[in-house]
Amino acid sequence: MKEKNGLRLARRLALGPYGLWAMLFILVPLLFVAYYAFTDNDFAFTTDNIARFFTATSVSDGVVTHTYLLIFWRSLKLAVISTVICLLMGYPIAYILSRSPLRTQKILITLIMIPMWMNFLIRTYAWMTILQDTGILNSFLRLLSLRPVHIIGTEGAVVIGMVYDYFPYMILPIYSVMAKMDVRLEEAARDLGCNSFGVLRRVIFPLSLPGVISGVTMVLIPSISTFYISQKLGNGKFYLIGDAIEGQYVANNLHFAAAIAFILMVILLIGMALMQRYANSRAAA
Amino acid sequence: MRKIIELKNVSKAFDGQTVLDNVSLDIYDNEFLTLLGPSGCGKTTTLRIIAGFESPDSGSLSFLGEDILSLPPHRRNVNTVFQRYALFPHLNVFENIAFPLREKKVPQDEIRGKVDEMLRLVALTGFEKRSVTSLSGGQQQRVAIARALISRPKVLLLDEPLAALDLKLRKDMQQELKNIQKATGITFVFVTHDQEEALSMSDTVVVMSEGRIQQIGTPIDIYNEPRNAFVADFIGESNILSGIMLQDRLVRFSGRDFPCVDEGFARNEPVDVVIRPEDVVIVPKGQLRGTVTSVTFLGVHYEIIVDIGGFKWMIQTTGFADVGDEIGIYVDPENIHIMKKSEYSGLFGDYSSFSNEFDELSDAESEAEP
Incomplete structure (x- = not known):
């Protein structure tokens, strides 16, 4: 009994540093965000900042004017497109990876992770030089006597940037679930009458769902709130919700910036809760 | 069928x-x-x-x-x-x-x-x-x-x-x-x-x-009727001795001639002789004599290892013999089974290195096979 208490104390002590960290740098800032979102410049309670997000008909960011709801919709749209592309590309790769010889797995995982070691800004600038009208891609196309393409400054360029940046976050969780999956289950499914698609639909996919959910979460959430990619690869034409927060912050409208951040957070939390519920219901079925 | x-x-x-x-x-x-x-x-x-x-x-x-x-x-x-x-x-x-x-x-x-x-x-x-x-x-x-x-x-x-x-x-x-x-x-x-x-x-x-x-x-x-030494050894316990088929129904091993029931081998053909441990009977005089080197009690019967002219036999019997005893054994002609020589001859059927522990170890290994 005494030893058990000692263990419990040790466990608590071990959790201490992280608890403190979480308090100071996660919980307290979150409370500040909420506090700023619901106060005006004199720190008096107000819901004006929240209301402004939904009602403000337009903002001027120097290039185009648009409502915040439109900005949010666009962020959501590009983030969902990027996430879907990451999932469609990442899922088969994760599967093939998990069924490769161990050595191959290690090498490929390293290759997938290498871009993550490079700075995010540098990666984005690299894509600028590739995608520009006079960039590497178009020079290459001209070399092959093909028609150059105009990509920079389109939504497509923003999506390419997001997919590139967040792709590893999709593959890794799916891969780790699949690597633990028993290969005999696939054989059993084939033995019991499934063709390859049946094995995927009835065994591999349901069992990999936890990995898919965490991959989707890890790509969707950062890409919905990203700001730099759209400025550089979209030539600033695709003002995203992250850009809006940054813009308000730079313009010293801290309270409104906090309100946008707060709303985004609430929407994401609801989205994640729904997704978790879907996963749980699938698991129970 | x-x-x-x-x-x-x-x-x-x-x-x-x-x-x-x-x-x-x-x-x-x-x-x-x-x-x-x-x-x-x-x-x-x-x-x-x-x-x-x-x-x-x-x-x-x-x-x-x-x-x-x-x-x-x-x-x-x-x-x-x-x-x-x-x-x-x-x-x-x-x-x-x-x-x-x-x-x-x-x-x-x-x-x-x-x-x-x-x-x-x-x-x-x-x-x-x-x-x-x-x-x-x-x-x-x-x-x-x-x-x-x-x-x-x-x-x-x-x-x-x-x-x-x-x-x-x-x-x-x-x-x-x-x-x-x-x-x-x-x-x-x-x-x-x-x-x-x-x-x-x-x-x-x-x-x-x-x-x-x-x-x-x-x-x-x-x-x-195991066909070779591998089968005889793998299925149950067997004493497998090298012998010579002198003629139909007569085989020589361990320096003695034994009547048996097998036929159809060439004259003086080298063969493997299989004798199951439960078919060996301990008798006062016997066809062969040897010294008991180990006795294990297994509930239903004793498992006795006996050294006969350097070859160690396994005997399963409900009777008791003590380590060091000199005993005689008898095998009924019906229970002497003759096999042709094969690539497995000489590899199995001698209990010189016998130990129950080894058997269990190798069982555990094969069960770990994926």
């Missing part, structure tokens, strides 16, 4: 390592056939070739006279019970058993009826809603059998299905599997490294070693 499966001259190598070497085997309707051998003998590979998970490098496989090597597993009329069951962890007991029927889009009412029937067959009625991960090993085993039988395959393949169960449960399941096979009339192809299991359950035993079939026969044939 109708021939269901025919393997002809099947060979298979993994990374240059021969696993099956020219194996030919006929499997008949309604029989319980066991592939028996130590780990690495090729029994599981044979099963996986029949199921369609491996394809042989050469040779043919036919099912009711039709070549099925090009058919993928899901188009073959055979089902498999996997070693560690391979139940689907995301599905409950009902859905695991119904899995093949759902793939065939069988109507719900019919599925219900068939699953109920299977649950009755494996004595799991009432477990429909249970998660398969909450079941005991024995129960998981039954679900795996029900799932594999529900489509009424012509042949059921079982890959060491009892290896993970404890002894008591294993005995019960052996009986139950035998009953299920009789009740359904489905051909069972059973893989095991446990010779007792093979003898007690099978109609036909196929003994394999190093990718080759050593002997095919009924359990009684295999035990009483």
